[in-house]
Amino acid sequence: MPEIRNSMNSKSAALAREGETWLAMVWRRLKKHKLAMFGLVIITFFSLMALLAPWVAPHCPHEQRLELAPRGRPMAPNLAHPFGTDDLGRDYLSRVIYGGRVSLAVGLVAMSISITIGSALGSMAGYYGGWVDDIICRFTDVMLCIPRFFLILAVSAYLSPNIFNVMIVIGAFGWMGVARLVRGEFLKLRDQEFVEAARAVGSSDRRIMIRHLFPNALAPVIVAATMGMAQAILLEAALSYLGLGVQPPAASWGNMLQQAQGYLTEAPWMSIIPGAFISLTVLSFNFIGDGLRDAMDPKLKQ
Amino acid sequence: MQRYLIRRVIALVPLVIGVTLISFLLMHFAPGDPTAIYIDPTVGDTAEMREIVRERLGLDQPLPVQYARWFGRAIQGDLGFSFVSHRPVIQEIVHRIPNTLMLVGAAVLMALFLGLTVGVYSALNQYRTSDYIVTVLAFIGVSIPNFWLGLMMILLFSGTLGWLPSVGMRDIMAPPGTVNAVVDTLRHMVMPATVLSVFHMASWARYQRSAMLEVIRQDYVRTARAKGLSERVVIYRHALRNAAIPVITLLGMSVATIMSGSFIVEQVFAGPGMGRLGVNAIFSRDYPVVMGVTLMSSILVLAGNFTADIMYAVVDPRIRYD
Numbered sequence: 001m002p003e004i005r006n007s008m009n010s011k012s013a014a015l016a017r018e019g020e021t022w023l024a025m026v027w028r029r030l031k032k033h034k035l036a037m038f039g040l041v042i043i044t045f046f047s048l049m050a051l052l053a054p055w056v057a058p059h060c061p062h063e064q065r066l067e068l069a070p071r072g073r074p075m076a077p078n079l080a081h082p083f084g085t086d087d088l089g090r091d092y093l094s095r096v097i098y099g100g101r102v103s104l105a106v107g108l109v110a111m112s113i114s115i116t117i118g119s120a121l122g123s124m125a126g127y128y129g130g131w132v133d134d135i136i137c138r139f140t141d142v143m144l145c146i147p148r149f150f151l152i153l154a155v156s157a158y159l160s161p162n163i164f165n166v167m168i169v170i171g172a173f174g175w176m177g178v179a180r181l182v183r184g185e186f187l188k189l190r191d192q193e194f195v196e197a198a199r200a201v202g203s204s205d206r207r208i209m210i211r212h213l214f215p216n217a218l219a220p221v222i223v224a225a226t227m228g229m230a231q232a233i234l235l236e237a238a239l240s241y242l243g244l245g246v247q248p249p250a251a252s253w254g255n256m257l258q259q260a261q262g263y264l265t266e267a268p269w270m271s272i273i274p275g276a277f278i279s280l281t282v283l284s285f286n287f288i289g290d291g292l293r294d295a296m297d298p299k300l301k302q
Numbered sequence: 303m304q305r306y307l308i309r310r311v312i313a314l315v316p317l318v319i320g321v322t323l324i325s326f327l328l329m330h331f332a333p334g335d336p337t338a339i340y341i342d343p344t345v346g347d348t349a350e351m352r353e354i355v356r357e358r359l360g361l362d363q364p365l366p367v368q369y370a371r372w373f374g375r376a377i378q379g380d381l382g383f384s385f386v387s388h389r390p391v392i393q394e395i396v397h398r399i400p401n402t403l404m405l406v407g408a409a410v411l412m413a414l415f416l417g418l419t420v421g422v423y424s425a426l427n428q429y430r431t432s433d434y435i436v437t438v439l440a441f442i443g444v445s446i447p448n449f450w451l452g453l454m455m456i457l458l459f460s461g462t463l464g465w466l467p468s469v470g471m472r473d474i475m476a477p478p479g480t481v482n483a484v485v486d487t488l489r490h491m492v493m494p495a496t497v498l499s500v501f502h503m504a505s506w507a508r509y510q511r512s513a514m515l516e517v518i519r520q521d522y523v524r525t526a527r528a529k530g531l532s533e534r535v536v537i538y539r540h541a542l543r544n545a546a547i548p549v550i551t552l553l554g555m556s557v558a559t560i561m562s563g564s565f566i567v568e569q570v571f572a573g574p575g576m577g578r579l580g581v582n583a584i585f586s587r588d589y590p591v592v593m594g595v596t597l598m599s600s601i602l603v604l605a606g607n608f609t610a611d612i613m614y615a616v617v618d619p620r621i622r623y624d
Binding site for chain 2: 035138139141142144145146147148149150151153154155157158230234237238241242243244257261264265268271272275278279282283286287290
């Protein structure tokens with residue numbers, strides 16, 4: 001990625017050793033962050049599990065074997081079913097694996113939507129300034145005042161509850177932090193010489209924003225994206241737990257918890273397992289985000 | 303100070319307009335025909351009847367006019383009637399706000415006290431094992447879904463151990479106004495307040511740790527040490543006081559997240575507050591209540607942010623008012 005390396009923020013690029021690309025520099029520093037490495041291993045493992053679900057899962061996640069759960073009593077974990085079964089005799093491990101697919105996919109798409117909207121609005125606000133900036137800033141402030149979770153719940157209730165709407169709604173209300181961040185970076189940079197030079201050779205505003213300014217804001221945006229994954233996964237879980245997210249029979253870690261709530265004391269593993277998977281995933285993304293922040297921070301020289 | 307206050311109040315105006323506009327649009331774009339509930343199908347559901355109702359409700363007016371009229375009524379406290387209970391929305395909400403404020407207040411106090419203590423402890427033991435443990439615990443605290451933490455606490459403390467009640471706010475066996483009633487309320491509050499506070503406790507601890515680390519390196523701390531003050535005085539008088547100032551801003555920024563959290567925590571513990579009212583209203587498609595709760599919770603957030611701003615300016619003399 002020569003463009004990114006060349007126009008990369010000089011502060012951060014200064015950390016690179018002779019002949020080292022920016023990405024190689026970030027990776028070298030990230031490797032020293034133990035918690036981030038732990039997170040990366042977990043996320044890689046869960047992602048592979050999600051991608052290869054049809055081959056990895058021991059059973060079909062929807063196959064009901066009522067004889068395993070007589071009179072709706074879930075079967076406790078055992079050798080044949082390491083995570084037990086649910087009240088319909090469905091293999092719980094298989095449901096957790098397929099549920100991970102949904103949770104990670106929702107997280108990824110919702111985060112991408114937030115980052116796109118946030119970057120676009122933040123870039124315009126920071127680059128144009130004036131009334132454009134005023135309007136975007138006020139709008140961001142307003143959106144930050146309304147409790148986000150309730151707004152997401154309310155809007156989800158208006159739409160038909162399917163996985164695509166869940167992704168869109170979570171994404172559409174998560175851009176505010178990124179917008180502020182990108183705006184701040186653009187404000188700092190827009191009057192610098194390289195921008196003026198680009199303008200002098202006749203680059204369009206769009207080109208300046210995308211090719212010259214945005215790469216400089218990349219570092220904090222990458223961190224925000226990682227943390228955004230964590231937030232989006234938590235939101236999906238909460239939404240599905242309340243029954244307004246991913247709908248059964250499709251499994252998501254959130255809606256598995258909703259189903260498990262009725263068996264909290266009778267079959268505690270049904271609640272413990274999906275929640276532990278959510279927590280571990282979110283924790284891993286937070287670790288990675290923290291590691292990336294340190295790795296890309298020019299103030300921290302190792 | 304007065305000019306600063308006035309400026310802050312003026313800055314609130316666009317926010318209030320924005321918040322009310324979004325609340326209004328939330329109701330306006332709700333699916334379904336709002337005239338339906340005013341028409342008795344046994345009497346006759348005709349297009350003409352609907353037209354009459356539309357006119358009565360002012361729904362035939364252009365959108366800006368509808369918003370202006372709605373706004374005019376809203377600032378007088380008239381938010382319409384609940385589709386479900388047929389009582390005024392404002393009454394339904396005001397009735398439940400104290401419960402939510404109590405929960406949020408308890409959670410904030412817990413998060414502040416424990417978060418700051420742990421943060422300072424962690425900073426003073428930088429790079430020791432205890433510091434790493436606190437750091438990892440803080441990460442876990444911001445990563446656990448709060449509703450799941452609630453379920454796990456119910457499982458442990460109400461189920462296995464049987465120590466605490468899992469739902470509601472008070473027991474009918476404890477008559478109000480007695481010591482028993484206070485103890486009873488506290489027993490009901492412990493779990494929801496803890497669950498609601500964990501995220502902020504953890505994030506404030508991390509924040510306080512770095513704020514403290516920064517302050518410790520300042521010249522005035524070195525001066526305090528150099529003039530022979532005891533370590534206790536240096537840390538608590540000189541360092542902590544300054545390191546605690548940014549927390550006020552943090553508090554202001556967190557009000558929205560805490561309110562958001564109360565919606566799901568009240569749902570898990572069946573708490574009788576505004577959050578549960580709102581979530582149930584979403585399920586029963588009670589749009590006026592949904593709109594009312596959006597509006598009221600946003601106003602509470604605005605009030606929280608505003609208070610934090612003012613407190614910040616009062617506490618830190620380095621902030622210029624004008």
